[in-house]
Amino acid sequence: xxxxxxxxxxxxxxxxxxxxxxxxxxxxxxxxxxxxxxxxxxxxxxxxxxxxxxxxxxxxxxxxxxxxxxx
Amino acid sequence: xxxxxxxxxxxxxxxxxxxxxxxxxxxxxxxxxxxxxxxxxxxxxxxxxxxxxxxxxxxxxxxxxxxxxxxxxxxxxxxxxxxxxxxxxxxxxxxxxxxxxxxxxxxxxxxxxxxxxxxxxxxxxxxxxxxxxxxxxxxxxxxxxxxxxxxxxxxxxxxxxxxxxxxxxxxxxxxxxxxxxxxxxxxxxxxxxxxxxxxxxxxxxxxxxxxxxxxxxxxxxxxxxxxxxxxxxxxxxxxxxxxxxxxxxxxxxxxxxxx
Numbered sequence: 602x603x604x605x606x607x608x609x610x611x612x613x614x615x616x617x618x619x620x621x622x623x624x625x626x627x628x629x630x631x632x633x634x635x636x637x638x639x640x641x642x643x644x645x646x647x648x649x650x651x652x653x654x655x656x657x658x659x660x661x662x663x664x665x666x667x668x669x670x671x672x
Numbered sequence: 673x674x675x676x677x678x679x680x681x682x683x684x685x686x687x688x689x690x691x692x693x694x695x696x697x698x699x700x701x702x703x704x705x706x707x708x709x710x711x712x713x714x715x716x717x718x719x720x721x722x723x724x725x726x727x728x729x730x731x732x733x734x735x736x737x738x739x740x741x742x743x744x745x746x747x748x749x750x751x752x753x754x755x756x757x758x759x760x761x762x763x764x765x766x767x768x769x770x771x772x773x774x775x776x777x778x779x780x781x782x783x784x785x786x787x788x789x790x791x792x793x794x795x796x797x798x799x800x801x802x803x804x805x806x807x808x809x810x811x812x813x814x815x816x817x818x819x820x821x822x823x824x825x826x827x828x829x830x831x832x833x834x835x836x837x838x839x840x841x842x843x844x845x846x847x848x849x850x851x852x853x854x855x856x857x858x859x860x861x862x863x864x865x866x867x868x869x870x871x872x873x874x875x876x877x878x879x880x881x882x883x884x885x886x887x888x889x890x891x892x893x894x895x896x897x898x899x900x901x902x903x904x905x906x907x908x909x910x911x912x913x914x915x916x917x918x919x920x921x922x923x924x925x926x927x928x929x930x931x
Contacts, residue, residue: 637682637685643684646685646688647684647688649688650687650688650689650691650692651688651691653691653692653693654691654692654752657691657692657693657748657785657789658745658748660789660793661718661741661744661745661748661789661793662741664718664793664794664796664797665722665737665741665796665797665801665803666803667803668803668804668805668820669802669803669804669805669850670804670805670807670849670850671804671805671806671821671840671850671851671852672806672807672808672810672843672849672850672851672852
């Protein structure tokens with residue numbers, strides 16, 4: 602069986618694609634991964650989500666139950 | 673290419689995302705269409721619920737408002753729970769989607785939570801149902817100072833005004849204020865005023881009076897009110913508080929009994 606020898610150009614293109622792919626993955630996960638890797642950040646995110654959730658419920662409630670003065 | 677990147681969905685993040693907006697947890701889990709559908713169901717439950725509520729008989733109006741709020745909150749809670757449970761089952765085999773980016777989450781949240789739900793809330797307040805608090809005594813004894821009422825803003829889009837209706841309108845002498853009075857005269861009616869003069873209500877206007885003439889500023893003072901300035905028909909008292917506390921016997925009372 603004849604041994605397959607990829608051309609330099611082929612290897613270069615493959616490596617370039619791999620680098621490009623890795624770059625997108627690092628870029629996409631770094632911020633989020635770094636955020637959730639700290640316990641404090643996880644707590645902060647949970648507290649923020651909880652606050653937004655409560656704010657949403659209050660906003661829903663006030664959208665109806667915020668009476669306007671009428672003389 | 674990115675779809676081959678394997679990761680996991682964390683249950684607590686899905687729940688937190690779901691808290692920020694109905695459907696956001698599903699979007700984090702990679703179910704964009706389901707997430708947007710849940711947001712739509714949430715908004716439609718609220719808008720449709722209140723829009724159907726105004727068609728209920730007066731005595732069920734309060735019930736309809738509470739039921740709508742409860743149903744809307746239920747959609748919210750169920751969506752969070754569903755997102756949490758779904759993410760727990762993904763393991764480490766989740767392929768990231770193109771929209772699994774923090775800035776896309778923020779963009780979706782801004783459009784969904786601020787614009788879409790904000791529009792739905794203001795639309796229902798401006799066009800369907802609005803609540804009013806009464807700080808004056810001009811409509812006693814039917815409406816007491818401290819009553820809070822449910823007003824139907826669709827009423828006069830669906831039917832013409834009737835004599836005896838209690839209405840909320842823009843005060844002609846200060847358009848930043850709302851007044852509540854009873855319709856005493858329709859266009860073309862001849863009114864007999866206290867000073868004995870005859871008055872014919874002009875076309876496109878109504879004559880409004882307070883139930884307590886001694887304490888009421890009404891059409892005797894500021895003249896007839898344009899039909900275009902009538903913003904709602906008052907239908908039920910949903911809460912009442914006086915100097916001695918909550919007046920439980922007034923909660924749920926219906927209005928607009930014939931004069």
